Amino acid sequence: MKDISLDKAYRLLNHGPLILVSTRSAGGDYDIAPIAWNCPVKKSPTTVLAAIGKSHKTYDNIKETGEFIVCVPSAGQADMVKDTGSVSGRNTDKFKEFGIKAGKGKNLDCLVPKGIVGAIECKFKEEYDEGVALVIGEAVRAYGSKEGFIKRVYPENREGRTLHHLGGGDFSADSRDVI
């Protein structure tokens, strides 16, 4: 084994599925941003944690409306991820700027991009301050692509191949090999 510097050690864990957090401001502006640092923390109802920089519009929107949608992009959507992570919703309508086709959430008024593997609509529950905000959300509704989620994420089908952020500008796609 060789040493990994402590500012890169997170990369051993980084590649769970990347999510896009979709939000709406109190004034009704929609936004969406990639959040690589996320994980489930409870099963029933599904409860998730996302580490969100407090300077992000995404954070303000969640605090303003108390809701957000966790969207799991598919492996073919890396460009959308890079685009939406390159600017802030403070000064850009990312859906318009990047031509992202999206529909409304089923319960919540946030936008859900077409072609994703699935989505979890969440109500904000609490947050912990770790410099970044560790935002906890509780699922109120969830849905997945017919071919991409069959009892579990289904990477055997192209629609179920998730995107994983390795750090920097590198991503990998979920493998078709299910062990």
Ligand SMILES: Cc1cc2nc3c(=O)[nH]c(=O)nc-3n(C[C@H](O)[C@H](O)[C@H](O)COP(=O)(O)O)c2cc1C
């Ligand atoms: C691949 C990728 C992963 C990212 N992961 C995170 C993350 O885990 N937490 C975070 O706060 N920002 C993360 N970012 C940065 C935000 O997505 C980015 O700053 C975004 O422009 C914020 O937009 P907003 O101001 O509209 O919320 C990531 C960006 C990229 C491209």
